Amino acid sequence: MSTEAKTLNTEADATHMRPWHSNWRDYVVYIGFVVIFIVFAVLLQDRGFLSSNNLLNILRQTAIVAIVSMAMSFVLSAGEIDLSVGAIAGLSSVVAGLVLSQYGLFPGILAGLALGLLVGAINGGLTAYLNIPSFLVTLGMMGIARGVGMWVSGTSPVPIINDTFIFIFGSGNIGPVPVLVVWVAILGIVAHIALRKTPFGRKVMSAGGNSIAARYSGVDVRKIKFQVLLLTGMAAAIAGMLYAGRLQSGRFQLGEGDELSVIAAVVLGGTSLFGGRGTVIGSIVGALLIGVINNGLILGGLDYSQQLIARGMLIILAVAVGRSR
Amino acid sequence: MNTQAVTETLAAVRMSDVRKSFGGVHALRGVNLAIQTGTIHALVGENGAGKSTLLKILQGVVTPTEGSIEVFGEHMSSNSPENSRRLGIEMIFQDLSLIPTLSVAQNIFLNREPRRLSIFVDERREIAQAAEIIGQLNLRVDPRTPVFELSPGQAQLTEIAKAIHQDARILILDEPTSSLSAQEADTLFGMLKKLTAAGTAVIYVSHRMTEIMTIADEITILRDGQNVTSGKTSEFTLDSIVQHMVGKRVTGFQYQARPIDRNGKPALSVRGLSGPSGKPNDVSFDVHKGEIVGIAGLMGAGRSELARLLFGVDKKTGGTVELGGTAVEFKSPSDAIKAGIVLVPESRHEEGLVVEHSVGDNLGLPQIGQLVRGPFIDRRREGTLTSDLIKQLRIKTPSADNKVRNLSGGNQQKIVIAKWLAVDPSVVILDEPTAGVDIGSKAEIVELIRTVASSGKSVIVISSEPAELLATSDRILVMNNGRLVREIERDEIESWATTAGDETQSPLIRTELGLQVAIQKATQNVH
Numbered sequence: 097m098s099t100e101a102k103t104l105n106t107e108a109d110a111t112h113m114r115p116w117h118s119n120w121r122d123y124v125v126y127i128g129f130v131v132i133f134i135v136f137a138v139l140l141q142d143r144g145f146l147s148s149n150n151l152l153n154i155l156r157q158t159a160i161v162a163i164v165s166m167a168m169s170f171v172l173s174a175g176e177i178d179l180s181v182g183a184i185a186g187l188s189s190v191v192a193g194l195v196l197s198q199y200g201l202f203p204g205i206l207a208g209l210a211l212g213l214l215v216g217a218i219n220g221g222l223t224a225y226l227n228i229p230s231f232l233v234t235l236g237m238m239g240i241a242r243g244v245g246m247w248v249s250g251t252s253p254v255p256i257i258n259d260t261f262i263f264i265f266g267s268g269n270i271g272p273v274p275v276l277v278v279w280v281a282i283l284g285i286v287a288h289i290a291l292r293k294t295p296f297g298r299k300v301m302s303a304g305g306n307s308i309a310a311r312y313s314g315v316d317v318r319k320i321k322f323q324v325l326l327l328t329g330m331a332a333a334i335a336g337m338l339y340a341g342r343l344q345s346g347r348f349q350l351g352e353g354d355e356l357s358v359i360a361a362v363v364l365g366g367t368s369l370f371g372g373r374g375t376v377i378g379s380i381v382g383a384l385l386i387g388v389i390n391n392g393l394i395l396g397g398l399d400y401s402q403q404l405i406a407r408g409m410l411i412i413l414a415v416a417v418g419r420s421r
Numbered sequence: 422m423n424t425q426a427v428t429e430t431l432a433a434v435r436m437s438d439v440r441k442s443f444g445g446v447h448a449l450r451g452v453n454l455a456i457q458t459g460t461i462h463a464l465v466g467e468n469g470a471g472k473s474t475l476l477k478i479l480q481g482v483v484t485p486t487e488g489s490i491e492v493f494g495e496h497m498s499s500n501s502p503e504n505s506r507r508l509g510i511e512m513i514f515q516d517l518s519l520i521p522t523l524s525v526a527q528n529i530f531l532n533r534e535p536r537r538l539s540i541f542v543d544e545r546r547e548i549a550q551a552a553e554i555i556g557q558l559n560l561r562v563d564p565r566t567p568v569f570e571l572s573p574g575q576a577q578l579t580e581i582a583k584a585i586h587q588d589a590r591i592l593i594l595d596e597p598t599s600s601l602s603a604q605e606a607d608t609l610f611g612m613l614k615k616l617t618a619a620g621t622a623v624i625y626v627s628h629r630m631t632e633i634m635t636i637a638d639e640i641t642i643l644r645d646g647q648n649v650t651s652g653k654t655s656e657f658t659l660d661s662i663v664q665h666m667v668g669k670r671v672t673g674f675q676y677q678a679r680p681i682d683r684n685g686k687p688a689l690s691v692r693g694l695s696g697p698s699g700k701p702n703d704v705s706f707d708v709h710k711g712e713i714v715g716i717a718g719l720m721g722a723g724r725s726e727l728a729r730l731l732f733g734v735d736k737k738t739g740g741t742v743e744l745g746g747t748a749v750e751f752k753s754p755s756d757a758i759k760a761g762i763v764l765v766p767e768s769r770h771e772e773g774l775v776v777e778h779s780v781g782d783n784l785g786l787p788q789i790g791q792l793v794r795g796p797f798i799d800r801r802r803e804g805t806l807t808s809d810l811i812k813q814l815r816i817k818t819p820s821a822d823n824k825v826r827n828l829s830g831g832n833q834q835k836i837v838i839a840k841w842l843a844v845d846p847s848v849v850i851l852d853e854p855t856a857g858v859d860i861g862s863k864a865e866i867v868e869l870i871r872t873v874a875s876s877g878k879s880v881i882v883i884s885s886e887p888a889e890l891l892a893t894s895d896r897i898l899v900m901n902n903g904r905l906v907r908e909i910e911r912d913e914i915e916s917w918a919t920t921a922g923d924e925t926q927s928p929l930i931r932t933e934l935g936l937q938v939a940i941q942k943a944t945q946n947v948h
Contacts, residue, residue: 293541295534298523302531305520312502312518313531372522 125365125378128414129385136392143395150391152274156342158387159276160185160335161354165361165379166287167331170324172362173291175304175371176223176230178325181332181358183241184215185351188336190245193254193346201258208337209330215241216329220322230325238355245348254346265341276338280380283331288376300324304371361386364414385414431494433458433591433622434479439488441474441646448474449485450646456591456639458493461613461623463633463654466643467666468856468885472626475643476593479624480512481505493590509590513580513597519568526551526564529583554582559608573600573698581609585616592616593624598632599721603902610636628719628885630659630941644668663937664922667930674867674892675929678911679875681712681895686746688712688879689762689848691731694740700726702903703740708848708879713870715894716883717940723903724883725767728850731881732764733757744847761847765837765854767883774825774837781807781821784840810839814869831855831862838869849873850881855889867892887936888929897936899943906943909936 136145144150164181171178188208196204219237223230256262268275291297302310303320311317332351339350363369364385365378389410393403434456441449449471456462466472477483478490484500491497492508519528526548527534535550537543551564560578568576577600584592594613598606613623613636627633633640634654641651642665649665687707694704700723708714716724729735731742733751742749744760751757754764774783784807807821814835818828825833834854841849851870855863870893874880884890890897891914899907917935918928926934 289541293544295532295536295542298527298531298534298542301523301527302520305522306518309518309520310531312512312514314503314506315532368522372520 122366124414124417125381125385128364128417129381129388132385132392132410133388136388136395140392140395145392145395150395152272154384154387154391155277155280156274157391158383159274159280160338160351161357161361161386162280162380162383163283163338164328164331164335164354164358165365165383166283166376167324167327168358168362169287169365169367169374169376169379170291170300171230171328172359172367172369173304173371173374174300174321174324175307176321176324177359177369178219178230178234178328178332179355180215180219180234180237180241181328181335182351182354183238183245184212184329184332185336185339185354186348187215187241187245188212188333189340189346189350190249190254190348191346192337193256193340194248196256196258196261197254201260204258204261205337208333212330212333212336213326214329215333216326217322219329220325223325224318224321230321234325242348242352249346249348251348256340256344256346261337262341262344266338267341267344276342279334279338284376284380291374291376296320296323301372301374304368304374306372357383357386360411364411386411431458432456432491433493434624435491436475437489437491439475439478439485439490441478441483441485447646449478451488452643452646452648454641454648454651456622456624458590458622459617459620460638461617461625461636463625463627463637463640464643465627465630465633465640465662465666470643470666471646472643473595474646476512476595476624476626479505479510479591479593481510506587509588510593511584511587511589511591512593512595513584514595519576519580519583521569522567524565524567525555525562525571525579525582528568528579529554529564529586531583533587551582554586555579558582558585558612559605574602574605577601578605578609581612585612589621591622591624593626595626596628596720597625598627598629599719606632629944630662631944633662634659642666659941660934660938663934663941667933667937674864674888676892676894676911676914677871679711679871679895681709683709683712685710687743688745689731689881690743690746692741692743694727694730694742695738696723696726696730696735696903697738698726700903701730701900701905704900704903704905705740706898706905706908708881710847710879711874711877712895713874713880713882713893715890715897716881716900717885717887717890717897717936718900719940719944720885721902722900724900725852726903727900728764728766728852728881728883731757731762731848731850733762734764758844758846761845762850763841763844763846763848764850765834765841765852767852767856774833777824777826779822780811780816780818780825780828780836783825783836784810784821784843806843810843814839815865829858829862831858831865834858834862834866835869838866838873842873846878848879848881850883852883853885854882855884855886863889887933887940891929891932891936899940901944907939909939 168178168181188211191211192204192208195207215237219230219233222228222233264275266276270278291300299315299320302313302315303317307317336351340346361382362379365375365382367374367379389407390403393406398406432455436452436454439449439452452475464472474483478485481500481502481504489496492510495508497508520531529551530547534542535546548564555564558578558581560575560582562571562575568579571579577597581597597609601609617623625633625637637654639651640654640657640662642649642662644666688710689708692705695702704727718724726735730737733754733756744762749760781803785803804821811818811821816832816835816839818832825836854870855866858866867889870880870882882890882893895911897909898905899909914932917932921935921938922931
């Protein structure tokens with residue numbers, strides 16, 4: 097794309113300006129999603145890939161990763177990373193389960209959320225105000241959260257028998273629509289607007305794009321970095337409760353390895369691993385794409401080892417094609 | 422001309438006896454300065470005169486050691502970027518301060534976006550307003566274009582648009598035209614005139630005297646951390662400004678003639694060389710064996726770009742390069758090194774050194790391939806080689822294991838140079854070899870450059886310090902806007918010792934004045 101293409105005529109004014117078209121690579125995740133969906137729809141036709149049951153299944157399995165991906169879009173856009181999301185999810189499922197069984201529904205939910213806030217604040221505080229790289233802070237936090245989860249639960253599952261909790265978090269349906277999908281839709285809209293349409297989103301992008309320039313423009317870069325890590329902490333805590341609702345128990349192992357699926361989904365979606373560029377919708381579609389790939393490979397009869405290999409190759413391929421520069 | 426401008430009205434900035442020292446180094450030794458509202462005030466001075474420290478103080482990044490600053494009569498009590506912004510001081514940086522991934526409009530309005538329903542960004546209004554602002558600057562791009570896709574000139578104009586939009590009361594511009602075309606610069610000057618007519622005070626820093634003579638209302642000349650003189654632009658001439666900048670102090674070193682055989686084939690022969698972004702543009706020159714060729718020019722003249730092309734960092738778009746009579750094509754710096762061209766880059770921290778590694782590791786890096794035995798690095802051979810180099814170049818380090826970070830700037834620079842000499846190149850390019858080093862190390866580096874040339878290598882020295890070019894170069898090429906505009910032989914340089922400046926000055930200073938004026942005049946012709 098040449099700059100010539102965007103050069104305007106002298107007489108053109110603001111209202112008559114030709115719209116600026118972004119690079120097709122920005123949309124690679126959508127193209128990839130459609131292509132892979134069609135390929136599976138054709139190849140796996142007789143194995144029920146397109147059945148509404150299977151499609152809802154994909155949505156359910158993808159929802160939790162999608163929710164964490166939304167928050168991770170902010171973190172990566174701001175030039176940071178959060179590796180502790182999977183472990184926070186496990187810990188929050190345990191904490192919510194324990195408090196719920198003792199004190200009831202609302203204290204249980206509040207405890208789960210408060211845990212996410214607390215861990216997010218520690219991650220954010222250490223990163224933003226003590227200048228420890230978020231990669232290291234959250235790598236450490238990953239071990240700590242997982243360990244605490246193991247410890248407080250005594251390594252055994254915490255059963256959850258509250259029906260309201262189970263309905264809200266994970267297992268319910270509103271009409272034909274799983275509650276999980278409602279969660280993704282509501283949070284997705286809020287997150288998309290926050291990143292794209294609000295001054296906060298701009299600040300996040302500027303902090304990751306060039307933090308010195310952002311600071312000289314009056315952006316409180318530390319505060320932004322603190323806030324985005326708070327967001328992933330919260331999102332991970334919600335994810336943990338969704339796992340707990342689906343499985344009707346809190347377990348410290350829940351969410352294990354999710355940090356990698358989440359980061360893969362976000363980067364697939366077009367968010368830069370180095371900050372300054374990000375999209376919530378892309379991350380959700382990235383998560384869906386990974387979900388479709390997983391599902392298709394299982395339906396295709398590949399065994400687990402083959403699934404891992406095929407999934408890895410598809411992710412590398414998609415990111416390589418989508419690389420903007 | 423008087424050092425204390427007389428004022429009845431309230432000055433936009435008034436500095437009284439401002440001093441700043443970094444460790445033992447005095448960057449500012451007492452600056453008294455008044456900048457009036459509604460004027461363009463040019464600050465000029467050589468590198469190291471204290472301009473950038475002064476600007477950083479105004480911008481709130483550096484706190485002065487002593488002295489007081491008043492901004493519109495208000496005492497500047499605390500130093501922080503936030504406080505400076507509150508006082509209405511906006512600065513346009515030499516190195517861009519834009520967010521590359523955000524669009525032109527988003528950058529202009531960063532942190533003061535127009536809002537809708539008080540929580541959303543009103544994108545339509547933002548884009549329309551941005552289009553209006555950049556239209557005034559004749560910047561013809563869609564405001565939705567991401568900044569990383571802009572040319573350097575367009576990015577510079579975007580930055581100016583951003584500062585203008587802040588409704589600055591004091592606007593600081595540091596070398597704003599270095600990446601602008603002549604036309605873009607004219608638009609900028611028109612804009613600045615409009616702003617000053619509306620009461621803004623503009624502080625304008627530039628090395629381009631011709632530019633300053635055209636647009637500045639007042640000029641202050643800094644030298645060695647002090648303001649030497651201030652006055653109306655009409656009171657100065659190009660020669661008198663240069664005189665004040667250089668002063669009476671002898672910074673230079675005597676040139677030492679070495680025998681050079683210019684009859685044989687040149688070691689390096691460049692014909693019609695052009696690069697991306699139009700710099701360099703159709704450049705041709707020869708360098709002979711054992712010769713030192715200096716390249717002079719102002720910031721943005723395309724000197725570093727020329728070096729990068731010759732070293733294979735950037736790809737040339739036209740022309741030929743011959744080494745010892747054979748045409749060469751470089752795809753990467755490693756091709757250039759193999760062919761015998763090395764570059765000691767300007768930003769040694771980013772491009773020339775691994776500062777966290779030891780002196781020995783850094784010295785061994787370019788020839789790591791020769792230092793291996795089997796799969797391992799031969800530590801003993803590396804040790805002999807590095808200790809030889811340390812002795813030969815008189816690098817002051819406790820041992821070869823000391824981290825490069827702990828050495829002085831001069832010694833760091835010697836390591837960069839040493840590192841490349843070890844691969845025995847035929848052409849050595851040095852970009853600003855003494856930038857940021859103390860005067861003692863400067864002399865040693867100048868001596869080192871001579872030694873390198875005497876050993877039969879061809880040397881190209883790119884420098885913004887006339888004294889350094891004069892002390893080393895057997896010939897000086899002057900670049901402007903990507904082109905080679907003048908070639909100065911030693912005979913002409915020697916003639917300045919009796920023709921430039923006035924008779925009371927030493928020959929060294931007079932040749933320095935001669936070169937300064939030659940560089941400025943070369944720019945005038947084209948700009």
